[in-house]
Structure formats: structure tokens, C-alpha cells
Amino acid sequence: MNGTQTQDTVIVVGSGPTGLLLAGDLAVAGVPVTLLEKRPHGISNLSRALVLHARTLEQLDARGLADELEAMGRPLDRLRLFARLDVDLGKLPSRYNHVLVLPQYEVERVLERRAIAAGVDFRYESEVTGLTQDADGVTLEVRGPGGESSTRRAAYAVGADGLHSPVRKAIGLPFPGKSAIRSLVLADVKLAEKPASVLTVNAAGDAFAFIAPFADGYYRVIGWNRAHDVPDSEPLDLEEVKEITRLALGRDYGMHDARWMSRFHSDERQAPAYRVGRVFLAGDAAHVHTPAGGQGMNTGLQDAVNLSWKLVAAVNGRAPEGLLDTYQSERHPIGKAVLRSSGGIVRLAMVKRPWSRAGRAVLASFIGAARPVRDKVMGKLTGIGYSYPAPKGAHRLAGHRAPDIALKEGRLYEVLRGGEFVLIVPEGTDAEYGAGRAVVTHWTSGRRTTVLVRPDGYVAWAADEADAGAVRAALGEWGAAA
Numbered sequence: 001m002n003g004t005q006t007q008d009t010v011i012v013v014g015s016g017p018t019g020l021l022l023a024g025d026l027a028v029a030g031v032p033v034t035l036l037e038k039r040p041h042g043i044s045n046l047s048r049a050l051v052l053h054a055r056t057l058e059q060l061d062a063r064g065l066a067d068e069l070e071a072m073g074r075p076l077d078r079l080r081l082f083a084r085l086d087v088d089l090g091k092l093p094s095r096y097n098h099v100l101v102l103p104q105y106e107v108e109r110v111l112e113r114r115a116i117a118a119g120v121d122f123r124y125e126s127e128v129t130g131l132t133q134d135a136d137g138v139t140l141e142v143r144g145p146g147g148e149s150s151t152r153r154a155a156y157a158v159g160a161d162g163l164h165s166p167v168r169k170a171i172g173l174p175f176p177g178k179s180a181i182r183s184l185v186l187a188d189v190k191l192a193e194k195p196a197s198v199l200t201v202n203a204a205g206d207a208f209a210f211i212a213p214f215a216d217g218y219y220r221v222i223g224w225n226r227a228h229d230v231p232d233s234e235p236l237d238l239e240e241v242k243e244i245t246r247l248a249l250g251r252d253y254g255m256h257d258a259r260w261m262s263r264f265h266s267d268e269r270q271a272p273a274y275r276v277g278r279v280f281l282a283g284d285a286a287h288v289h290t291p292a293g294g295q296g297m298n299t300g301l302q303d304a305v306n307l308s309w310k311l312v313a314a315v316n317g318r319a320p321e322g323l324l325d326t327y328q329s330e331r332h333p334i335g336k337a338v339l340r341s342s343g344g345i346v347r348l349a350m351v352k353r354p355w356s357r358a359g360r361a362v363l364a365s366f367i368g369a370a371r372p373v374r375d376k377v378m379g380k381l382t383g384i385g386y387s388y389p390a391p392k393g394a395h396r397l398a399g400h401r402a403p404d405i406a407l408k409e410g411r412l413y414e415v416l417r418g419g420e421f422v423l424i425v426p427e428g429t430d431a432e433y434g435a436g437r438a439v440v441t442h443w444t445s446g447r448r449t450t451v452l453v454r455p456d457g458y459v460a461w462a463a464d465e466a467d468a469g470a471v472r473a474a475l476g477e478w479g480a481a482a
Contacts, residue, residue, distance in 0.1 A: 005139075005150065005151045005152065005153055006034075006150070006151075006152045006153065007152075007153050007154075008032060008033070008034045008121075008152055008153065008154040008155075009031055009032040009033065009154060009155050009156075009315055010023075010026055010031055010032070010033045010034075010154055010155065010156045010157070010158065010311060010315065011033070011034050011035075011036060011138070011140060011152060011154040011156075011157045011158070012026075012033060012034070012035045012036070012157075012158045012160060013035075013036045013037075013128050013140075013157065013158065013159050013160060013161045013165075013166070013167050014035075014036075014037065014159065014160035014161035014162060014165075014283070014285065015035055015037040015039075015108075015112070015122070015124075016104075016108065016160060016162065016283060016284070016300070017049075017104060017107050017108055017111060017283070017297050017300060017301055018160040018282050018283030018284075018297075018300035018301060018303060018304050019035060019037075019158070019160035019161070019282075019283070019304075020035075020108060020111035020112050020114075020115050021111050021301055021304040021305070021308075022158060022160060022282060022304035022307060022308050023035045023115050023120045024063075024111060024114045024115035024118055024120060025063075025304065025305070025308035025309070025312075025419070026120075026308055026311060026312060027115060027118035027119045027120045028063075028114075028118045028419060029308075029309075029312040029419050031311070031312055031315050031316075032119075032121075033120055033121070034120070034121040034122075034123060034152065034154070035115070035120050035121065035122050035123065036123050036126040036127075036128060036140075036142060036152075037122070037123065037124050037125075037126060038125070038126065038127045038128075038161075039124065039125070040124055040125055041122070041124040048104065048186060048264075048291065048296075049103070049104035049107075049291075049294070049296055049297035050101060050102065050103050050104065050212060050214070050220050050294065051099050051100065051101055051102070051212075051294035051297075051298075052069065052073070052099070052100040052102055052107065052297075052298065053099060053100075053294065053295070053298045053381070053382040053383050054089075054092055054094040054096040054097065054098070054099075054382040054383060054384050055094075055298070055302065055382060055383025055384045055386070055401070056297075056298045056301050056302060056383060057069070057070070057094075057095075057096035057100060058094060058095065058096060058384070058401075058404065058413060058457060059301070059302065059305045059456065059457060060301075061095070061096075061404070061413045061414075062413045062416040062417055062456075062457055063114070063417065064417050065110055065111075065114065066096070068110060069100065069102060069106070069107065069110060070096075070100060072102055072106055072215060073100040073101055073102030073106070073215060074100070074101040074102070074198070074213060074214075074215055075098040075099070075100055075101075076089070076098055076099045076100075076101055076198050076199055076212075077089045077090045077097065077098040077099075078090075078198075089378070089382075092378065092382060092384065093384070093403060094382070094384055094403070094404070095404050095413075099199075099294070099382075101198075101199075101212050101213060101214070101215075102215075103214055103220070104297055107297070123142075124145070125144065125145035126142050126143070126144055126145070127142065127143045127166070128140055128141070128142055128161070128166045128167060128170070129141045129142065129143050129149070129166070130170060131157070131166075131167060131170035131171065131279065133157075133171075133277050133278050133279060136155075137153055137154055137155050137156075137278060138153070138154050138155070138156065138157040138277075138278050138279055139151055139152070139153050140152045140153075140154070140157060155278065155315060156278045156279070156280070156311055156314070156315070157278065157279050157280070158279070158280045158281070158282055158307070158311075159171075159279065159280070159281045159282070159285045160281075160282045160283045160284075160285055160300070160304070161285050162283070162284045162285055163267065163269075163284050163285075163288050165281065165284075165285035167279065167281065167285060168271060168281055168285050168286075171276045171277075171279050172276075173271045173272065173273060173276065173281070174271070174272065175269045175270075175271055176269060176270070176272070177267055177268045177269030177270060177288075178267070178268060178269075179265045179266065179267050179268075180266050180267065180268045180289075180290050181224055181265065181266045181290060182229050182230075182231075182265045183224065183225075183228065183229050183230050183231075183232070183234070183263060183265065184222065184223070184224050184263070184264055184265065184266055184291075185221075185222070185223045185224070185236055185240065185241055185244060185261070185262070185263050186220070186221070186222050186223075186260075186261070186262045186263075186264065187220075187221045187236075187238070187241045187255075187258050187260065187261040187262075188214070188218045188219070188220055188221075188258065188259050188260045188261075189218065189219055189221055189238070189241070189255045189256065189257065189258045189259075190217060190218055190219070190255070190256055190257040191211075191219050191253040191254055191255060191256075192253065192254025192255075192256065193251070193253045193254050194253075195211055195253060198212070198213065199211070199212050200212075200249060202248050202249050203248060204247060204248050204249075204250075205247060206225055206226035206227045206247070207223065207224065207225050207226070207244050207247035207248040208223060208224045208244075208248050209221065209222070209223040209224075209244055209245045209247075209248035209249050210222040210223070211245070211249070211253070218259065219253075221241055221245060221255070222291060223241060223244035223245055223248065224244065225243075225244045225247065228240075230263075232263050232264055232265055233263075234263060236261045236262065236263045237261070238255060238256075238258050238261065241255065241258070241261065242255050266289075266290045266291060267288050267289075268288070268289050268290065268339055268342075269287065269288050270286065270287045270288075270332075270335055270336060270339055271285070271286050271287070273328060273332075274286050274303075274327055274328045274331055274332055274335075275324065275325065275327055275328050280307060280311075280327060282300060282303040282304055282307060283299075283300030283301075283303055283304070284296070284300060286303065286331075286335060287299065287335035287336075287338070287339060289338055289339045289342040290342045291342070292342045293338075293341060293342050293381050295338050295341070295342055295381070295383075296342075298383060299334070299335060299338050302331075302334075302383060303331050303335075305456045305457075306327060306330060306331050306456055307327050307331075308456075309419065309454070309455035309456055310323050310324055310326070310327060311324075312419070313479050318437075318479040319479055320477060320478060320479045323479065326388075329389060330388040330389065334386050337380065337386070341380055341381070384401055386401070387399045387400045387401065387458070388400075388458055394461070395459075395461065395462040395463060395464075396462075397449075397451060397459045397462040398459050398460070398461060398462060399458060399459065400458065400459050401457060401458055401459075402451070402453045402457050402458060402459050405424070406444055407424065407441045407442060407443065407444060408427075408441065408442040408443070408444055409441045409442065412424075412441075412453065412457075413457065415439055415441055416453070416455065416457060418439055419455055420437055420438060420439050420455060420480075421437060421438035421439070421452060421453065421454060421455060421460065421475075421478065421480040422438060422439050422441055422452075422453040423438040423439065423440050423441070423450070423451075423452050423453075423471070423475075423480075424441050424442070424443060424449075424450065424451040424452075424453065425440060425441070425442060425443075425450050425471075426442070426443060426446070426447065426448050426449075426450065427442050427443070427446075429450075437475075437479075437480045437481070438452065438475060438480045448464065448465060449462060449463070449464050450462065450463050450466040450471060452471075452474055452475070452478065452480070454478070460474070460478050461474040461477070461478065
């Protein structure tokens with residue numbers, strides 16, 4: 001070690017979607033942030049994630065990024081699962097009432113450009129080899145591009161460095177779980193025949209296959225053959241991908257010109273804690289699950305959204321006591337729920353016995369016919385149905401996602417682009433509240449409810465009839481007072 005040490009405010013490790021969004025949020029808020037990435041600079045076009053769900057798009061809208069991503073991707077407003085469950089996403093109570101098919105590398109390009117413009121200090125070919133922390137900060141040992149070693153010191157560090165996270169290992173956290181599916185195959189190909197549906201998915205016998213289009217003419221194919229369980233290292237050719245697709249879908253659509261093929265296994269794992277002292281985990285470093293439902297990248301991005309504003313408040317000395325701990329209490333249960341739901345979809349898709357398939361058909365029919373159940377399933381899949389714990393006795397809105405309400409000053413998610421709390425008040429009452437750091441907005445109607453919305457688009461506090469003292473107390477409790 002050469003003895004050099006650099007002082008940072010926050011260090012983010014890992015330049016995938018989660019790390020890029022988190023680092024960008026911090027830099028936009030004026031927090032000095034360094035992003036360490038083991039790989040050389042350059043975003044690979046070989047990525048596994050390929051969809052953005054409604055809640056993620058809402059939160060990207062709050063950063064002024066959703067319109068650009070929408071223009072690049074392909075919206076899908078219907079899902080058909082298990083041949084019997086036809087879900088109309090057009091009925092979602094969101095501005096983004098669809099799934100946006102867009103490969104991860106396109107999302108990363110947009111997030112990287114934002115992070116660079118905001119002033120994130122990118123350090124590529126920088127591998128974390130050790131980490132220690134004390135009451136005042138975190139020290140990371142880093143191996144640089146030429147193999148030289150140095151240390152970096154920061155107030156906080158975030159490991160967004162994936163399944164094999166060195167940060168998670170350095171803070172001594174296990175990653176319990178198991179491999180849910182072995183020998184999944186994945187390929188980006190061109191098709192001679194266009195599928196009848198935008199998204200094609202089915203399971204038959206021992207085989208499962210999924211096909212979805214990219215905007216550039218290629219299609220993503222994911223497949224699995226239970227009868228061909230081989231190690232990830234086993235060579236993969238296009239003929240195997242075609243065979244799996246024929247078994248599951250009845251045809252291979254004339255696949256050709258594969259630009260990428262990969263064999264991998266899908267794990268279900270979750271760290272027991274997302275925070276240890278001044279170190280946090282986010283994205284795949286904190287949780288991994290099967291690709292079913294396309295929730296992996298989305299869950300990581302929502303981790304970043306939840307954590308970023310809390311770190312900003314802590315760095316600026318205005319975080320209420322215990323605020324950083326709410327990252328664990330809010331995001332860990334959701335990570336666990338995603339683990340269950342994605343695993344459940346895979347297990348339903350791959351049931352083998354005739355009576356199990358009959359049970360699956362009955363369940364799919366029931367979900368399709370029972371609107372409350374269907375809405376709940378779609379709410380969890382798209383993220384808009386999740387809420388965070390609220391204190392006992394809190395208003396019924398507390399902890400829930402704030403929809404994109406039309407306000408006199410514009411849409412709520414446009415107002416949230418400033419990165420601050422938003423206080424929605426009845427007309428003519430804002431002057432007496434002394435809103436402090438919150439942006440004051442007004443209902444377009446005569447509604448009398450006062451609502452304080454967090455920077456991540458969830459309701460912090462609300463009251464049907466609020467006096468100035470109650471509003472000032474709520475602002476102080478959340479660190480939004482002047």
C-alpha cells in the first residue's frame with residue numbers, strides 16, 4: 001500500500017443501475033460522491049434485465065428521466081400468464097399503466113449521463129479489497145488500474161456491487177438462500193417470424209420459454225429445460241435455444257443472428273441486514289431473485305430512491321434520529337416479498353404433474369375473475385401496491401405511495417423533481433404553516449387534507465384538518481423544518 005488516502009463524503013461501489021441512480025441522486029443534491037467500479041469504463045449491451053415497471057417509471061419521472069426512457073422502449077399494456085390469466089395493465093392507477101420493455105444497458109446510459117452531469121467522480125478499474133469503519137466514517141482499501149493500492153475515507157459507503165458483493169463480504173454479512181433454477185439459457189436473437197403477442201411466454205412439459213422484443217429489432221429469449229440440467233460453464237449454442245423454445249412454445253420463430261448467448265443459474269438470496277453502521281447494501285448486493293416478473297432491476301432502483309434522500313439528510317445534518325434505520329425497516333420486507341413472488345411465479349410456471357397444472361389453471365382463472373385479487377397481484381408486480389410502515393395512530397395515507405396528483409403548480413412528480421419534501425395544502429393556508437424546506441403546493445379542488453410527501457414519493461404525514469402547529473411539528477419530525 002502506498003499510504004495515500006482520499007477523503008470523500010459518500011462512496012458508492014458498483015456502477016449498475018442501482019449505483020448509478022443512487023450516486024446521481026446524491027450529486028444532484030450537492031453531496032460529493034465517488035463511484036468505484038471494478039470493470040473498465042464502458043456499458044455492456046449484454047444485460048439480463050429488460051423491463052421497467054410502473055412504480056420505477058414514476059420515480060424516474062420525479063427525476064425528469066421517464067419521458068426519455070419511454071421514447072426508447074416499447075410499452076406493453078397486457079400480460080398473459082399461464083394461458084388463462086390475461087391482465088390489462090391499462091387499468092393500473094398510474095401515469096405509466098404498462099410495462100416498458102427496455103434493456104438494462106439503455107437505462108444505464110441515461111443514468112450514467114445524469115450522474116456525470118451532476119458531478120459524480122467515477123473511478124473505473126477500482127476494486128474494493130477491504131473495508132473497516134468506526135464511529136466517524138468508513139475506510140475502503142482499493143486496488144487501482146495499475147494494481148496499486150490506496151485507501152479512501154468517507155462518511156458513508158454503499159455497496160451496490162452485485163451478487164458477489166465485496167462490500168457485503170467485508171462487513172461480515174452472510175447471503176443465505178439457494179439456487180432456484182439451474183441452467184437457464186438467455187439469448188438476444190433476430191426472428192424470421194414475428195410472434196403474435198408482444199410478450200410470448202409458456203411452459204410445456206419440462207420446458208419454459210419467454211420472448212420479448214427490443215426496439216432495435218432483436219428479441220430477448222429466456223428458456224429452461226428441466227431435462228437438461230448442466231453447469232453454467234457448459235457451452236451454449238443457438239440450436240439448444242431453438243430446441244427449448246420449440247418444446248415450450250411449439251416453434252422457434254426462425255431464430256438467427258444471435259448477438260449474445262449465456263447460460264446461468266438463478267439464485268434466491270437476501271442479506272439479513274441492509275445496514276451495518278455506516279455501510280449500506282442496495283440492489284443485487286442486498287437481494288437476488290429469479291427473473292420472473294422482471295422485478296430485479298426495478299427493486300434495486302427503488303432501493304436507491306429510498307436511500308438517497310435519507311443519506312442527503314444525514315450528510316447535511318438534518319436527518320431525524322433513526323431515519324437511516326428506516327432504510328432497513330422499509331426496504332428489507334419488500335425485498336423479501338419480491339423474493340417470494342418471483343419464486344412463486346417460477347414454481348407455478350414449471351409445475352409438472354397433471355393435477356398441479358390443473359390447480360395452476362384454477363388459480364389463474366380465479367385471479368383473472370376476482371378483481372380485488374388481480375389488482376393486488378398487479379400492484380405488487382408493478383410496485384405501486386407496496387407501502388411502508390407507519391406509526392401507530394398515523395393518518396390512513398401515511399406510508400402509502402402518493403399518486404401523481406394534479407396540483408395547481410403542476411403534477412406532483414414534476415414538483416418532486418427538486419428533491420425536497422412537498423407539502424400539499426388547502427388554498428390560502430400555506431402562509432401560516434412556515435413550510436421550511438418543503439415545497440408548498442395546492443390542491444386543484446377544495447380538498448382540506450394536508451399532506452406531506454417525502455422526496456421519494458411516499459406520504460410522510462397527513463391530516464384531514466391541520467392547524468399550523470401540527471404542520472410545523474410534522475415538518476420538524478421529518479427534518480423538513482427551516
